[in-house]
Amino acid sequence: MVLFRHYPGRADNTLGGLVIPALPGLTIPEMLTALRADDLTPSMVARATLADIDAYARPEVWISRLDADEILARAQALEADPAARHLPLYGIPFAVKDNIDALGLPTTAGCPGFAYTPTANARSVQRLLDAGAMLIGKTNLDQFATGLVGTRSPYGIPRCVFNADFISGGSSSGSAVAVAAGLVSFALGTDTAGSGRVPAGFNNIVGLKPTKGLVSTAGVVPACRSIDCVSIFANTANDALSVLQIIQGEDGNDPFSRPAAERGLPQSGLRVGVLSGRNRVFHGDAEAETLYDGAIVALRGIGATPVSIDYAPFREAAELLYGGAFIAERLAAIEPFYTAHPEAMDTVVRGIIAKAAAFSAADAFRATYQLRALGQRAARQWQDMDVLLLPTSPTIYSVAAVQADPVRLNSHLGHYTNFVNLLDYAAIAVPAGFRANGLPAGVTLIGPAFTDEALARLAARLHAASGAGSGLARGLAPPAASALSTTIEFVVAGAHLSGMALNVQLRQLGGTLVAVTRTAGEYRLLALQGTVPAKPGLVRTPGFEGDGIEVEIWALTNAAFGQFVASLEQPMGIGSVRLEDGRVLPGFICEPCAVDGAEDITAFGGWRAYVAAQTTRAPALPI
Helix, strand or coil, rough: CHHHHHCCCCCCCHHHHEECCCCCCCCHHHHHHHHHCCCCCCCHHHHHHHHHHHHHCCCEEEEEEECCCHHHHHHHHHCCCCHHHCCCCCCCCCEEEEEEEECCCCECCHHHHHHHHCCCCCCCHHHHHHHEEEEEEEEECCCCHHHCCCCCCCCCCCEEEECCCCCCCCCCCCHHHHHHHCCEEEEEEEEEECCCCCCHHHEEEEEEECCCEEEECEEEECCCCCCCEEEEEEEEEEHHHHHHHHHHHCCCCCCCCCCCCCCCCCCCCEEEEECCHHHHCCCCCCCHHHHHHHHHHHHHHHHCCCEEEEHHHHHHHHHHHHCHHHHHHHHHHHHHHHHHHHHCCCCCHHHHHHHHCCCCCCCCCCHHHHHHHHHHHHHHCCCCCCCEEEECCCCCCCCCHHCHHHHHHHHCCCCCCCHHHHHHHHEEEEEEEEECCCEEEEEEEEECCHHHHHHHHHHHHHHHHCCCEEECCCCCCCCCCCCCCEEEEEEECCCCCCCCCCCCHHHHHEEEEEEEEECCCCCCEECCCCCCCCCEEEEEEECCCCCEEEEEEEEEEHHHHHHHHHHHCCCCCEEEEEEEECCCEEEEEHHHHHHHCCCCCHHHHHHHHHHHHHHCCCCCCCC
């Protein structure tokens, strides 16, 4: 709500002669506190919401909205009911993706020719209304929830809230923007291939994708019915979890529904699967990779241990969703309409679904067998980890770029999301920080089915560590995590060593030297070509048995470390380095391309010894 957070577009905090308190944000606890203390009323919230939607002046966020009189009538009915004040979502404004049924509004799924008038609320919507929430309207989406870009809609293109030249992500584009712009406290989306996570990452908010079947999809236009999930966009992980706890539950009207069977995560010794260099894909977006590395470091700061995993089975499963017979389930969802009215569909969406004709029933069974085999391979990776941390998406694209190359660029965005529902995992996307150009990037925590609550609790701590705020309110940090470490220790191997050319950068940030030690024996040291000042590359070489490389351990505060990592220039980055005592700490790594032609200086045992040898070898100057 723009009014509450003083976004551009409102000159003061009055509306119709009423003074509206300037609350610090739109989180559910903040709103409820004000509402129950009578600092706000649902009617005040309703009027402010309507005014803020008009002030945002981007109608493409919405496909339809309830009339102002209907919204105010709902608010007044809540005020008139003394028992409503105690409801868990009393007076909280929310929005719903327009492939989810809501009484009083048509369901279009982003296709005007498909539109119908529902006769009942979707199960999830009804539960929110029963909890006291106020529905504002239906939001835009990639047609038939087919896309991760947010550009495939005849109702306009929602844009990234930070830069209108860039995509919002999809398919739940309008729901993500409505939350990120401060127009509602939370919104429902759907997530089959990443539609509830990718737009969260592009707009600096939380996107919770529940375990399959945990939330009923009764009243939802299916995309791939067997793996569809109703997802939640919110300002904080705790808000998203609060909404999930209200809408979850087994439903006899949904054959894919199943009862909750909550699983926890280890309270100590948490192992987090992370991407090693050979598994990483960022399509040239080095800043997104740096922010991913920062999230790894943040998790280490709360006691987790990063573990490199083989991403191949997850990647291969992701490729099945659009690259094979599984595409036929999208046709099954809308086949009568597709057959009768192909001309009414977005051309890109129609082209994707048309691929189903190339596959037979036998192909579908073969794809199922392949998925089961990949699930077994993936399960072996879970033997070494409790949680998986991935970039939410490899990069972000401009609207113009996506319109010029709509299918290929869309496929890039699902690289880290498409497999999650196919393999029956829970996931939650959180902000990870911002690039230098002001565009956000996110990361996603993924766990086995029914770890939803434990993942959300961990995500809240990771979000707090990012300092990224929520949506446009970049300065609105989520609740502090008391267990977060105040400092981060990391490994220095080259120009940042004590007395070396760049050590001053660490000292200016308040860094302190913790110890001098060595790496494990599997590391080589290479003198990189063309770097100024001269720098080495520390390269892990499995199977190599050396004496290790001399390194230093330095410590910086969390904030200072984040500033330091953001300032690193190519080809340097932060990864994980194993020390001779078995510990694994953050440390300098370099891009693989930088080692081409580099001199192997491992025999010197460290950068300091190498530099000293070069100085000794330098010829005397003529007299």
